[in-house]
Amino acid sequence: MTPALVSTALRDKHVVILGGAYAGLSTALNLLRICDGTFNHSLKPGGRGGRGGLLERRGRGGFRGHSLPPPRAPRNKPRITILDPRDGFYHAVGTPMAHTSKDYISKPWRRWDQIPELKTGSVSVVRGKAIKADPEAKSLVYFSGESGELQQRSLDYDYLVVATGLRRSWPTVPMATTKAEYSAQAARYIHHLQSRTSIAVIGGGAVGIEMAAEIKHQYPLKDVTLIHSRSSLLSSEPVSIEFRDQVHKVVQSGGVNVLLNNRVLDVTADGNSPKTITLERGDSISADEVIWATSSAAPITDFLPTEALDEKGFVNVLPTTQFSSKIPNSTSHFAVGDVISTPGIRLAPGAIRMGKITATNIAQMLVACEDSTSDIPCVSIEQAQAHAKPPKSNLKLVIGASGAAYDGNTGDMMWGPEVKESIFGDDMGLTRALGALGLAFTP
Secondary structure, three states, rough: OOHHHHHHHHHOEEEEOOOOOOHHHHHHHHHHHHOOOOOOOOOOOOOOOOOOOOOOOOOOOOOOOOOOOOOOOOOOOOOOOEEEEOEEEEHHHHHHHHHOHHHHHHEEEEEHHHHHHHHHEEEEEEEEEEEEEOOOOOEEEEEEEEOOEEEEEEOOOOOOEEEEEOOOOOOOOOOOOOOHHHHHHHHHHHHHHHHOOEEEEEEOHHHHHHHHHHHHHEEEEEEEEEEEEOOOOOOOOOHHHHHHHHHHHHHHHOOEEOOOOEEEEEEOOOOOOOEEEEEOOOOOOOEEEEEEOOOOOEEEOOOOOHHHHOOOOOOOOOOOOOOOOOOOHHHEEEEEEEHHHHOOOOHHHHHHHHHHHHHHHHHHHHHHHHOOOOOOOOOOOHHOOOOOOOOOEEEEEOOOEEEEEEEEOOOEEEOOHHHHHHHHHHOOOEEEHHHOOOOOOOO
């Protein structure tokens, strides 16, 4: 091997991860653990710092598996850059409680400097937003928000992991990019909600159900209405009619008014007076506050070549979580979590598992490159581990003081306060989510 080839083959590889939510953070943490010998091979929920079991809700994804083969640690630890607009990890499952209870506001947000494993010299966390990825050149252009002003910059990478999630509207997701800003924003919104008498939530999917039910649970004297355009709640989810009907009953028993087969045509406001919601059937209702929670959330993938995406903008991936072969350097590009094109229900545990799969595959490729006598990147599909399986139609919901769970394999259904406690505990599954990521819970 010539000196030039030795230098190229053994130089520190650069892994860029776009997004630090469930899937992106899981990829980074597990790649670090593979390198330091503390990797947990199991793909089952739970892990260091948390109780066994985990909610299977808001995060998207759904790849399944039992265990991963023991990956070899590369001799040279890769450089890892996490690019995310926020200054920390946000537990999105906790949003309904965080936006209705002041006691919970600060809990779901963990700043990057509160995660000890990310403080190693091989990890850089950059606040910013991807603008354009060039898979052929393995280069990324992004807006940096580090200085408080957006500046266009670029990164070269050896491996790119896309975990940018979905674009949703406030208050179903935070708009702030720092924990301090978010805490203030959420407190203002809760104060605003407390001053309202009537609230309408538009959209009868999982997000709308949980928001409406949590508001009614926290403020039982308020008039809360859930409006859905279809004939049943959860109409877009692959669950049984019986489960949809049962969820409807649980929502109503908690005091939420449910209006089905009512598409919202317009929402108008006149100063501080209640908003008028015009429905497709020709009638209208009024509400002091209107929350949009429709299922039209789009993946944040506009920085990728259109050839990498399906017709809805989701990334087409192989079971290895790699891009499809039509993309240049496809085996060096991965997508995990909400942004992937997949049938079934997209789940937080699935996103975390995909992160472990991706970390394993990248580590295996790093080792293969170190062992190679060629300067050609060693990233063939055959070298990757295809542990990903199709998503299952399991769904678990927090519905105010109650919960509901559906098993797509057996058709089994459960509901009631004990279901909420067994799956989510008293913190919207925060402790368990952190446990699945291998992080200790700190108040």
